[in-house]
Amino acid sequence: MQSIVSDSYAVHFDTIAFEQLNSCLKSNNYSTIFILVDENTHELCLPRFMSEISGEYNFEIVEIESGEVNKTIDTCVGVWEALSELGADRKSLLINLGGGVLTDLGGFVASTFKRGIDFINVPTTLLSMVDASVGGKTGVDLGPLKNQVGVINQPVMVLIVSDFLETLEERQIVSGFAEMLKHGLIRNEDYWEALKKVGSLNELKNHILPSVELKNKIVLQDPTEQNIRKILNYGHTLGHAIESYFLENENKETLLHGEAIAIGMITEGYLSHKLTGLSKDQLKDIKDTFLKYYSKITFSDKDISDILELLKYDKKNSHGNINFVLLKKIGETQTDVIISPELFKEAFAYYME
Template identity: 85%
Template sequence: MQSIVSDSYAVHFENRAFEALNSHLNSQNYSTIFILVDENTHELCLPQFMSEIEGEYTFEIIEIESGEVNKTIETCVGVWEALSELGADRKSLMINLGGGVLTDLGGFVASTFKRGINFINVPTTLLSMVDASVGGKTGVDLGPLKNQIGVINQPEMVLIVSDFLETLNERQITSGFAEMLKHGLIKNAGYWESLKKVSSLNEIKHHIRPSVALKNEVVLQDPTEQNIRKILNYGHTLGHAIESYFLENESKETLLHGEAIAIGMITEGYLSYKLTGLAKDALVNIKSTFLKYYPKVDFTDKDILDILELLKYDKKNSHGNINFVLLKQIGETQIDVTISSDLFHEAFAYYME
């Protein structure tokens, strides 16, 4: 499968991924290679990964705890300390083997340790393959507030091997699928329609490369998110606030990223219908599609007020305005739209009706 070239690195797929990795390791003189894993990828993915390495190198394994709740600066401190204790220097390499939490955090740790060491991302979840694999965003959460601390910094390469998806449960696969559906909504109506027909993991695998290519096309035009790259945030303004609220509220079951973003895409679809010309039948199309994959979540009036309070921390805000990406139609967006507060309650009412 043909690799996808970004601005300073490439995303390699399947067998080509390990060919590229082995060629890179052979051509570099890394002092030590650190592999960052969590307890799941340590057991389920690391043995297969190591079996594909050709040559003799010095490896050190660093394990962190899985889950968004551990995507914190405290976890980073633990990894920085481990790197120091294990003798890492500026000629070390970090390989991040895991989902988006691990690749985001690992990329941030590598980008800041001794002012930056090389890193390679090996995403093992569908979400991280189609979302975190492109764009160079690294970082951690600040309490329940997502991705408040971080830098944009590119890896040496990204390796996507779909066999790792066999280690996931159905809920995790469905979570990642939300980002693929988003790619169709913001950029390609035909892709949206084709994804709506997907019914198996094998079919999803065939759509991974097109999703990565679509995101890469957007990022290449706007690497630092000053303009068009903002379209990738569709569904994420409300979605991230919803995800943060359920993460910090002990009385609520934590939502996976894609589950929260799916709600965000329905509610922001309603805002698009009210403000940017999205047709009613397109809105119905969006809602029915997401509710086919993602069970409906109930929100009380207090839930909604608390979620809206979190919007003020969104990274896309500027000059006191909460900026949204909305749809003009499926496949076409409008950025930097400000919303009046009464419409938020209408949007949640539409989601729940």
């Protein structure tokens, strides 16, 4: 499978990924190579990863607890302290082996430790392969608020090994699938239609490369999210608020990222129908498709009010306005749309009806 090359790094797949990794380790003479894992990737992915290393190097394993709830500055402090105690210097390398939480946090740790050391991302979930693998966004949450602290900084390389998907439960696979469907919605109707026909994990693996290519093309045009890169936020304004609300509310079962974003894409699809021309038939197609894969959630009036209150913390806000990315039609977007508050409750009502 071909590699995807951006301005400053490349995404390598499967066999080529390990060839490129071994070449990188051989040529860079890193003082120490740290591998950041969680309890799941330590057990399920690290042995396979280490078996592909050729050469003798000084490795140190650092483990954090899995889950969005641990994507915090406190966890970063623990990793920074571990790096310091284990003698990391500016010629050290951090390899982040895990899902989006771990690669986001690990990238931020590497970007800030001693003002920046090299890091390599090895995403092990579908979500991290098609979303967190490209673009250089790193960071952590601030309480329940998503990705409030971070920097944009590129890894040395990204290694996508599709075999790691075999370690995931189905719920995690389906969560990642939401971001792939989003790529079709914002940029390529044919891709959207193709994904709707996927019937197995092996078929899904064949769509990882085009999904990464699609996101990479957008990021290359706008690395710091000043214009076109904003379209990747479709479904994420309401989706992130929903995810944060369920994360902080002890009476709610925590939603995975893709599960919350799926709700965001339906509700923001409704806003698109009302404001930017998305047809009724395409709106129905979006809703029907997501509800095929994601269980419907019931929201009380209080739930909705509390979720909407969280919108004021969205990273895309400017000058006191909450800015949405909406669809003109499947494959075509409009950015920086400001929504009248009364439409939000209509959107949730449409989702639940």
